[in-house]
Amino acid sequence: MSPGGPEAADEDIIARVLDGDTDAFSALVRRYQRRILRLGYGFLKDVESAEDYAQDVFVKAYVGLAGFKGRSSFSTWLTRIAYNAGINAKRKAGRYEPLESEPVDTRSLSPEDAHIRAETAEALTKAMAALPEKYAVCLDLYFREGMKYEDIGAATGFPVNTIKSHVFRAKRDLREALGAGEGSV
Amino acid sequence: MTCDRFLAALDGIDNEPLPADLAIHARSCRACASESAALRAAIGLYRLPDLAGSSDITPRVTALLPFMPAPRRTVSMRDWIITGFVIVSSIVLVPLLAEFRALKAVYGSGFTLPVFLALGSLVTLYGGLFVMSHLDDFSRRLKAWQIHQHGRAA
Ligand SMILES: [Zn+2]
Numbered sequence: 001m002s003p004g005g006p007e008a009a010d011e012d013i014i015a016r017v018l019d020g021d022t023d024a025f026s027a028l029v030r031r032y033q034r035r036i037l038r039l040g041y042g043f044l045k046d047v048e049s050a051e052d053y054a055q056d057v058f059v060k061a062y063v064g065l066a067g068f069k070g071r072s073s074f075s076t077w078l079t080r081i082a083y084n085a086g087i088n089a090k091r092k093a094g095r096y097e098p099l100e101s102e103p104v105d106t107r108s109l110s111p112e113d114a115h116i117r118a119e120t121a122e123a124l125t126k127a128m129a130a131l132p133e134k135y136a137v138c139l140d141l142y143f144r145e146g147m148k149y150e151d152i153g154a155a156t157g158f159p160v161n162t163i164k165s166h167v168f169r170a171k172r173d174l175r176e177a178l179g180a181g182e183g184s185v
Numbered sequence: 186m187t188c189d190r191f192l193a194a195l196d197g198i199d200n201e202p203l204p205a206d207l208a209i210h211a212r213s214c215r216a217c218a219s220e221s222a223a224l225r226a227a228i229g230l231y232r233l234p235d236l237a238g239s240s241d242i243t244p245r246v247t248a249l250l251p252f253m254p255a256p257r258r259t260v261s262m263r264d265w266i267i268t269g270f271v272i273v274s275s276i277v278l279v280p281l282l283a284e285f286r287a288l289k290a291v292y293g294s295g296f297t298l299p300v301f302l303a304l305g306s307l308v309t310l311y312g313g314l315f316v317m318s319h320l321d322d323f324s325r326r327l328k329a330w331q332i333h334q335h336g337r338a339a
Contacts, residue, residue: 067257
């Protein structure tokens with residue numbers, strides 16, 4: 001296993017970058033670009049802008065890498081940079097929205113799975129629309145990115161209990177939507 | 186555990202495997218087990234796809250990095266100040282310790298001299314490290330100050 005290879009821990013890669021191995025940083029970009037691109041789309045609603053945004057986020061993370069002290073995981077630290085960049089960029093683009101059925105790549109899903117996914121996306125979109133807009137991104141960080149309450153709190157600065165109660169309600173709505181869909185089949 | 190409490194707990198748990206008490210209920214209750222499995226599967230599917238039409242941005246990022254200031258390991262100013270504070274307060278506080286006074290009474294300067302020598306070298310070491318690690322910073326500030334003075338004189 002090479003220290004900058006696909007299996008290396010984030011912390012090892014960061015140590016190498018701080019030792020002057022700039023190329024090692026590309027492993028972190030490869031590892032996290034999917035999340036950052038999805039977040040970028042949520043803020044900017046445009047694939048090309050999401051790519052520019054993601055490039056910006058990674059360059060910011062590189063320049064500020066010495067400021068990463070390991071108090072949270074690297075992914076949480078990076079998500080905080082991305083969140084702040086998103087909040088700044090969004091002023092132009094308006095409301096944060098989750099990925100719609102259009103710009104996600106669902107070709108690999110069976111028709112049945114694609115249907116469940118569409119229902120899930122619809123229920124979560126509704127749940128987000130019912131929230132004050134600033135919390136919508138918390139639901140995506142939880143449901144889409146699989147982050148934990150604490151880490152979402154660290155990335156966005158919102159209180160963990162607030163995030164928890166929004167997720168709670170969204171899950172309840174989601175279960176209801178899925179249950180209703182089942183009944184109609 | 187009742188089914189109602191199971192479902193409320195299910196909505197409340199973090200992104201993590203089912204906690205033991207919920208798992209026990211799910212094992213004996215088919216309705217709750219399938220509810221929990223359906224929720225997990227739906228979230229799993231929601232998580233799957235990538236942003237369509239986007240390309241790998243790694244080459245774009247790596248092409249930019251050589252033009253950016255390279256990050257370097259640093260000790261934050263806060264850590265420097267805390268360390269300095271600890272060293273200075275130990276110099277002040279050590280002579281006040283009852284043990285220090287007791288040993289001083291027995292051994293006199295044969296005890297106090299080495300202790301203060303040790304503390305003194307600690308301060309020297311700290312000061313030396315601080316100056317060495319901030320040389321870049323000092324010279325930048327000095328240059329900025331010189332430019333400022335020059336601007337004023339002109
Ligand atoms: Zn039950």
